[in-house]
Amino acid sequence: MFKKLREKTIESIGEFSLIDHIKSWLPRAKTPVVAGIGDDAAVFSISPSCYQLLTIDTIVEDIDFKKNQAAPEEIGRKALAINLSDIAAMGGVPKLAVVSLTLPKKTSIQFVKGFYRGMRGLANQFHVSIVGGDLSGGAKISSSVALLGESEKRHTVFRKGAKSGDWVGVTGRLGGSILGKHLNFTPRVREGAFLARQGVSSMIDISDGLWQDLGHLTTESGFSFMIEPSQIPVSSAALKEARGNRDKALLHALYDGEDFELLFTVPKKRFLSLKRAWRRRFSVPLTIIGKVVSGRQAEARAFSKRLGFQHFPPKNRRVPASPAGRRPLAD
């Protein structure tokens, strides 16, 4: 016997399926919205040449951070950084943030001061103004930040847009974020705006892990990917987590959440000039890891078919090593 949907728990249907349900429960936007639920940020027109971008993201104690393993500064910084990463993935420039902070009554002023100090440092770095928010009481610490950004219409990039033959690229190195990067990563805001101006065809920030986020690009574009595992830039943290075993480190690079690097597709003919300009500007690695292939497959199956990674767990495998408990709806 199958349970009726209404009797199921969110755990049993999975969060991505839940997001699809939520989409179906909500009516189409009244204000003309170019991208809504399902992209990294909501996108809507504010002038003939500009879009405005709006995103919200939440961090929760014991899911996204442990209070005894993270400094208050790191927690405040992360609450903003994950939103900056969403604006970066659209090629946008972040502008204004409002901050909701839920705190247990016994929280020290020192914690709150540290939280805002960490957030302020990152806000200053990216010229973001914190313009409001609210405070609530609660049993655990959590913080939601909503971030408003802007982008030039002709240089705005969506999850959808990849074409057959495009190359698949990634910034930075992947995996092992839980060893520290998930708290102190630099959101790829300048890199995202640069990639957008260079004509990348689709983009997403890697928050759920490379494998899952590749799937999100696929879903939107209706194409599939051929990935060359040997090209995936594995981080030293992934190697450390895998105790030097390169195969295991590759699994971390594929499945760990919260890398907050950018994953994008780019027309082959644009890549050479992009790469040259990138090298002049950034020290972060930029790596081509595969290409977009035609075929309306629902999932990126290239790994197992072409490269014999049959031991890879299925797409919805739970990765205990991943710090990612969050699942984006539109970020």
Place this chain on the structure above:
Amino acid sequence: MFKKLREKTIESIGEFSLIDHIKSWLPRAKTPVVAGIGDDAAVFSISPSCYQLLTIDTIVEDIDFKKNQAAPEEIGRKALAINLSDIAAMGGVPKLAVVSLTLPKKTSIQFVKGFYRGMRGLANQFHVSIVGGDLSGGAKISSSVALLGESEKRHTVFRKGAKSGDWVGVTGRLGGSILGKHLNFTPRVREGAFLARQGVSSMIDISDGLWQDLGHLTTESGFSFMIEPSQIPVSSAALKEARGNRDKALLHALYDGEDFELLFTVPKKRFLSLKRAWRRRFSVPLTIIGKVVSGRQAEARAFSKRLGFQHFPPKNRRVPASPAGRRPLAD
């Protein structure tokens, strides 16, 4: 011996004092912001004639609602409604919302569907589009909504702006919100926009209780208030909570949180035409409860001085009957 600030808890210094500290910890906004932390929403210019308004507000299980005492529809509705009320208090029109929802793993799909059904109903009523959000895991249900709105510059109202001699008015009836209104109140969006066009000089939504929110207007304007307690419109719920005792019911009207009515000041000469136009348009009561008097007192002391309410508890009295655990930073 006094404890150093950093060693104190947020409970010991109080939430309004904490908000003042947070203000001092954050730098001035880079983007020109007309109103920021300390008003109902952040206000910034997007065109020669229009402001954009941004607000965020959070509801937390067991603080703002009890799961076994509220339908999922009511919880979803409230998460949006409290933000609509903030935009209303500026005289603005709400436009787009993003929704962050934190849920325990065992939450039923039925709950989530009900939550969005309730939110959607209210969004439809006020022509608001839900354009994105995110889902998180957590031990308790909570939801943060960020809402973007617009206002005409010449018809935008702030907490600051009251002048000596202005009358003090309030929409609806006050007190006893915990008996149901805190879940099913109608945000005064149309009323707020109307009052703004009629030239009210300052406005706030009553979320912390009439007495405290009067204090917020005072703080911003540097004036004080003379209130006529017999004129305060006491709700039937407040009377019910007070078991028919009118004095006790008045205390509920003064101190209970989450009325979500509008409290405003208006130049005396504008009030007659405002009142006539109001009656043609709205069935909600509109009541003048006092006036603004000069004198740069930090708090609204008129009650005790003029009217002998010496038995009133101090401003920071905790009201166990109040469902309000939230404290606004800029909403």
